[in-house]
Amino acid sequence: xxxxxxxxxxxxxxxxxxxxxxxxxxxxxxxxxxxxxxxxxxxxxxxxxxxxxxxxxxxxxxxxxxxxxxxxxxxxxxxxxxxxxxxxxxxxxxxxxxxxxxxxxxxxxxxxxxxxxxxxxxxxxxxxxxxxxxxxxxxxxxxxxxxxxxxxxxxxxxxxxxxxxxxxxxxxxxxxxxxxxxxxxxxxxxxxxxxxxxxxxxxxxxxxxxxxxxxxxxxxxxxxxxxxxxxxxxxxxxxxxxxxxxxxxxxxxxxxxxxxxxxxxxxxxxxxxxxxxxxxxxxxxxxx
Numbered sequence: 001x002x003x004x005x006x007x008x009x010x011x012x013x014x015x016x017x018x019x020x021x022x023x024x025x026x027x028x029x030x031x032x033x034x035x036x037x038x039x040x041x042x043x044x045x046x047x048x049x050x051x052x053x054x055x056x057x058x059x060x061x062x063x064x065x066x067x068x069x070x071x072x073x074x075x076x077x078x079x080x081x082x083x084x085x086x087x088x089x090x091x092x093x094x095x096x097x098x099x100x101x102x103x104x105x106x107x108x109x110x111x112x113x114x115x116x117x118x119x120x121x122x123x124x125x126x127x128x129x130x131x132x133x134x135x136x137x138x139x140x141x142x143x144x145x146x147x148x149x150x151x152x153x154x155x156x157x158x159x160x161x162x163x164x165x166x167x168x169x170x171x172x173x174x175x176x177x178x179x180x181x182x183x184x185x186x187x188x189x190x191x192x193x194x195x196x197x198x199x200x201x202x203x204x205x206x207x208x209x210x211x212x213x214x215x216x217x218x219x220x221x222x223x224x225x226x227x228x229x230x231x232x233x234x235x236x237x238x239x240x241x242x243x244x245x246x247x248x249x250x251x252x253x254x255x256x257x258x259x260x261x262x263x264x265x266x267x268x269x270x271x272x273x274x275x276x277x278x279x280x281x282x283x284x285x286x287x288x
Contacts, residue, residue, distance in 0.1 A: 005282040007223065010254045021254030021279035023224065025270030026109050026210070026247075028195050028262040031102055033095045033114040033122075043103045044093035045112075048127040048183040051090060052078055056131075065248070066131030078130040080179035085172065094186055095124070100175060101161045104137075105154070107182035110247070111195035113262055121189035125196060132179035134248040137161070140177055154271030180248065194262065197245030205261035210245035215253050216281070218243050224256065226277030230269055237277075254279055 010021050034041035057067045059077050067075040079089045095114060097103050106112035112124040138157050141147045147160055165171030187196075194203035197210070199218040209222055220243045227234040241258070250257050256279065260270040 004285050005221070006285050007280045007282050010279045010281055019254070020276035021256065023209075023226070023256040023258055023273065023275060023277050023279075025258045025260045025273030027260045027266035027270040029102070029105055029109055029112045029267060030263045031097060031106065031112050031114060033097055033116055035095055035116065037093075037096045041096035041098055043097045043100050045095050045097055045103055045106065045124055045184050046084070046089070046091035047094045047185060049089055049091040052128055052130070052183070054128065062133065064131035064133075066129060077132070079181075080130065080132055080176070081181045082172075082176035082179065084130070084181050085176070091183055094184060095122075099162070100165060100171070101158050104161070104175060105158060106184075107180075110182065110245075111184075113189055123187040123189045123195065124184040125187045126198075127183045127185040129183065129248070130179075130181040132181070134180040135178040136249070137174065137178050140174065154267060194259070197259075199244040201244055203244060203259045205259060205266065206239060207241055208244040208259040209241040210247050210250050210257035210259070211243040212250050212252055212255060213246040216243055221282040222256070223280040223282065224258070224277050225279075226275055228275055229272050 011019070032041070033045075037044075051068050053067050053069050053075065054065075055067050055075060057064050057075050057077070062077075064077050066078055068078040069075055083089065084091065097106070106124055110126045114122045114124060116122070138147075138152050141157065141160055142149050142152060147156055161171060161174065164174055194205065194208070197203045197208060198213065209224070211220075211222075222241050222243060223239075224241055225238045228237050245257070245259065247257055258270075258273065260266040260273070
């Protein structure tokens with residue numbers, strides 16, 4: 001098989017200069033949920049609304065990847081996170097999670113495994129998004145001096161957001177600065193299988209990578225080589241990975257997001273991963 005492939009080293013160009021490819025990590029949270037709102041579960045994970053259409057549009061200087069179809073037929077930007085939280089969207093609640101931070105993390109990761117009080121399980125699977133540009137709350141917290149750059153991780157981000165939500169008006173105002181919102185559907189939970197990626201196949205920990213879909217096709221193999229802070233020092237990571245997913249924050253030829261698995265340990269590893277790597281794309285050899 002290797003004889004039929006050619007490896008090309010990828011350089012990521014930003015503002016006219018070539019920089020090293022950069023990867024982050026993502027995972028599937030394992031969370032407590034309820035089918036009805038109760039004292040321990042107050043934040044709805046919403047299903048895809050009927051008026052959402054997967055059609056790009058531009059409104060002024062802002063590009064949207066989805067839109068809302070009005071009764072008259074015209075397309076306008078879909079409701080933002082703030083508007084959806086205010087109840088303006090017809091997106092139905094599917095299940096209830098513990099708080100807004102739990103929902104936000106599930107939306108960023110694109111899926112979540114659900115644990116109900118009766119012992120049953122289910123999976124929240126990606127069903128669409130409102131089309132608004134994604135804004136990094138981590139960057140906002142760093143820029144405003146709430147978290148130092150060296151201390152930033154998914155765990156730190158979640159803790160800071162929960163602290164801010166002690167004053168709901170303040171916490172929600174921070175969450176609303178990321179107008180992007182993800183809708184879900186309920187799938188059966190198969191613990192032996194990962195969540196479905198955008199390619200439509202189950203993701204495999206440390207073998208599936210999310211890429212910029214506007215540049216690379218799904219199914220393309222990539223070789224990732226780097227050193228990650230997963231042990232006492234830095235551990236070597238050299239893996240053949242397959243492009244099976246994408247994400248709104250994954251932009252550029254040298255940008256990747258490594259799927260780290262499900263549960264707390266996968267979340268810990270994913271939260272530590274923000275590193276430059278050597279990245280190679282393997283393409284079919286042209287036979288003469």
